[in-house]
Amino acid sequence: MKKLFFKPFILVAVCLSALLTSCFKEELSDTSVIVDSEEVKSEFDLWLERHYVEPYNVKFEYRMPDRETHFNYWVTPPPIDKSIEIAKLIKFVLLDGMAELMSDEEDPTLLAKTYFPRLLFLIGSHEMDSNNTIVLGSAENGIQINIMGVTYFDRETGCSSITGTMIHEFAHILDGNIAVPIEYDLITKDGYIGDSYKSAPNDYLEHGFLSNYARSTPAEDIAVTTAALVGETPEWWESTLNSIKNAEARAKIEKKRDMIISWLKNEFSIDVYKWRDTYQGRLNRLDEIDWDNLED
Secondary structure, eight states: OHHHHHHHHHHHHHHHHHHHHHHHHSOOOSSOSOOOOOOOOOHHHHHHIIIIIHHHOOEEEOSOOGGGSOTTSOOOOOOHHHHHHHHHHHIIIIIHHHHHHTTTSSSTTHHHHHHSOSEEEEOSSOEEOTTOOEEOEEEETTTEEEEOOGGGOOTTTOHHHHHHHHHHHHHHHHHHHSOOOTHHHHHTTTOOOGGGGGGSOSOGGGGTOSSSGGGSOHHHHHHHHHHHHHHSOHHHHHHHHHTOOOHHHHHHHHHHHHHHHHHHHHHHOOOHHHHHHHHHHHHTTGGGOOSSOOOO
């Protein structure tokens, strides 16, 4: 019985010893057995390298990897043709517009390379919360802007909506890098109402704000005011201010406006009125965009 018990054990030990010996004799290869598949770049990818990555160090992500999306929303990827149109739009109106704005600087692209988000992330559908509020765009950590609803983009009617949203989110990024003076928050400190702005009456002007959304937080107020300075005409500002019955409320809006103008000039060397003229001028020259050509 003992012999029958130990023989298999001895045999296994001998085999194991031989196996280990052969393993230690075999030299390890420095070549990985895992080979990454090479990404095939499309004509659009090459265009993005020439017009986004090389001049501005901005990545334009249109394939929508799910790791970048919010899992509490159902979202869809954007169509390629709409992604191309939005890429052309943002380059012409915003990125090239900023280079034109800073044309007197040694490196006109430095403003965009320094502060424009490193990643533009496109999503086909809109995000919608439990109150049926549609999210048009969002800024994350000062390095990424999400552009929603790409599937529904119409270049005949929707260009200013996309670029206006981008200016709003860009203002958040600037404010995150060099904050607007805290005195701004105090101008209408009792007027901020958080999420209650969604059900508030449309008397925001009489409280010293340019929109109900601006009443949610000081940060949103700053972004709304900045976007209005760049995106609205002098006639709009005059008409809006003249419509305010409350003189104190009007004075508060004018104080906010002046503070944003000074902040942009002092901290970023941005002449807001030159930015407005450049931005609006390019929106009026959208016919110069070759929407389909990817060979330029």
